[in-house]
Amino acid sequence: MSAPTVTATVRQIGQPGDLGWIVQRHAELYAADQHFDRTFEPLVAGIVTDFGTGDPTGKAGWIAELDGRRVGSVLVVPSPQAGVAQLRVLLIDPAARGQRLGEQLVRRAVAFAQEAGYRSMTLWTVSALEAARHIYRKTGFVLTDSSPSTSFGTAVTDEHWTLQLSR
Numbered sequence: 001m002s003a004p005t006v007t008a009t010v011r012q013i014g015q016p017g018d019l020g021w022i023v024q025r026h027a028e029l030y031a032a033d034q035h036f037d038r039t040f041e042p043l044v045a046g047i048v049t050d051f052g053t054g055d056p057t058g059k060a061g062w063i064a065e066l067d068g069r070r071v072g073s074v075l076v077v078p079s080p081q082a083g084v085a086q087l088r089v090l091l092i093d094p095a096a097r098g099q100r101l102g103e104q105l106v107r108r109a110v111a112f113a114q115e116a117g118y119r120s121m122t123l124w125t126v127s128a129l130e131a132a133r134h135i136y137r138k139t140g141f142v143l144t145d146s147s148p149s150t151s152f153g154t155a156v157t158d159e160h161w162t163l164q165l166s167r
Contacts, residue, residue, distance in 0.1 A: 013061035019048045022073045037153030060112045064101040071096035074105040085113040087123040114165045127157035
């Protein structure tokens with residue numbers, strides 16, 4: 001007997017509940033996996049609110065699904081610095097890891113940033129997120145800054161990554 005077929009898809013954000021799911025799932029997973037405290041959820045909520053309101057120019061987002069169930073997300077938003085995009089809220093649910101959905105999400109985000117005319121893309125992460133860091137490196141991002149800090153109630157090493165986009 002063969003294994004059941006799993007349908008993996010990546011679609012643009014736009015269905016009811018997409019943005020709320022991003023906030024909830026980030027809060028749940030980062031509390032469980034990284035021991036982030038309740039101050040992390042309002043940060044993610046702010047990022048998602050900024051994405052979902054105001055001028056949509058230069059913004060895009062995607063949801064990864066397995067068999068119609070949300071399992072991942074990524075957003076692209078303009079940075080305060082002109083010509084620079086930010087990659088935000090990349091997440092793959094543990095049940096969907098190993099499907100290359102994170103890589104698909106990041107590649108879509110980078111393609112969008114190039115098409116939108118951004119000259120570079122930046123992101124912030126923490127060093128403990130090794131799978132995400134592997135995707136960033138594989139996609140061409142370069143670690144530009146690293147420093148220890150205490151964020152969300154735990155000791156972390158903040159990292160800033162940059163990707164130069166060709167036009």
